[in-house]
Amino acid sequence: MNIGILGSGVVAKTLGAKLASLGQSVMLGSRDPGKLAEWLAEVGEAARAGSFAEAAAHAEVVINATAGLGSLEALAAAGAGSLSGKILLDIANPLDFSQGFPPSLSVANTDSLGEQIQRAYPAARVVKTLNTLTASLMVDPRQLAGGDHHLFLSGNDAEAKAQVRAWLGEWFGWEQIIDLGDITTARGTEMLLPIWVRLMGALGTPKFNFKIVQG
Numbered sequence: 001m002n003i004g005i006l007g008s009g010v011v012a013k014t015l016g017a018k019l020a021s022l023g024q025s026v027m028l029g030s031r032d033p034g035k036l037a038e039w040l041a042e043v044g045e046a047a048r049a050g051s052f053a054e055a056a057a058h059a060e061v062v063i064n065a066t067a068g069l070g071s072l073e074a075l076a077a078a079g080a081g082s083l084s085g086k087i088l089l090d091i092a093n094p095l096d097f098s099q100g101f102p103p104s105l106s107v108a109n110t111d112s113l114g115e116q117i118q119r120a121y122p123a124a125r126v127v128k129t130l131n132t133l134t135a136s137l138m139v140d141p142r143q144l145a146g147g148d149h150h151l152f153l154s155g156n157d158a159e160a161k162a163q164v165r166a167w168l169g170e171w172f173g174w175e176q177i178i179d180l181g182d183i184t185t186a187r188g189t190e191m192l193l194p195i196w197v198r199l200m201g202a203l204g205t206p207k208f209n210f211k212i213v214q215g
């Protein structure tokens, strides 16, 4: 499958490398694709790099792995026409580092980045997921507790969410996935980031995840 990943950071590279290793045709998008040359040399022929527009045009499914404050700009560069009708897997968090660390959220409580993206691109099938854990765990949940910990899904399109759930299992081995509901539930997972950041500080590692226990 052709997968377009908007981003050149650790999330885009981690997902891109894993998906390429599974035989998917991956294109990472960046304002400066040249900076991905070293990564491309490591990953080999299944991966390519281009502009945001080229990555989205290449894609049957688009993954947003850009910084939250730049996501709407990156998606605008990708172009509405290349997002229309496609599943848009949104991993971004609206983290604002302008006042230093820890970051604050640029949107919260009554709105979320996931909703902003869905409103801006009503013909895209936005599914928010994977935004609540560190990149290496996204593609290999069994690194922790044999994979017995949780991911969340938010989105308006039930079929798109079912497809993403299947891909997350098939590609990465995710078994524990909770569908929270429509895209407004992205408020909840984006607002996990303030506690996620403090947990990373307290635990001294980003390799942890949430496990939901119910009675």
Ligand SMILES: NC(=O)c1ccc[n+]([C@@H]2O[C@H](COP(=O)([O-])OP(=O)(O)OC[C@H]3O[C@@H](n4cnc5c(N)ncnc54)[C@H](OP(=O)(O)O)[C@@H]3O)[C@@H](O)[C@H]2O)c1
Pocket: 006, 007, 008, 009, 010, 011, 012, 029, 030, 031, 032, 064, 065, 066, 067, 068, 069, 070, 071, 073, 074, 091, 092, 093, 094, 095, 130, 131, 132, 133, 134, 135, 136
């Ligand atoms: N790091 C993690 O483990 C982790 C875990 C969960 C969720 N996330 C979320 O996943 C996303 C990616 O994280 P990351 O750490 O891989 O990378 P990042 O440093 O947060 O973001 C890098 C990407 O954002 C793009 N970008 C930044 N400002 C932009 C702007 N104004 N216009 C267009 N594009 C812009 C950059 O584009 P260029 O390539 O053009 O520079 C680059 O591709 C973030 O939203 C983050 O919160 C990260």
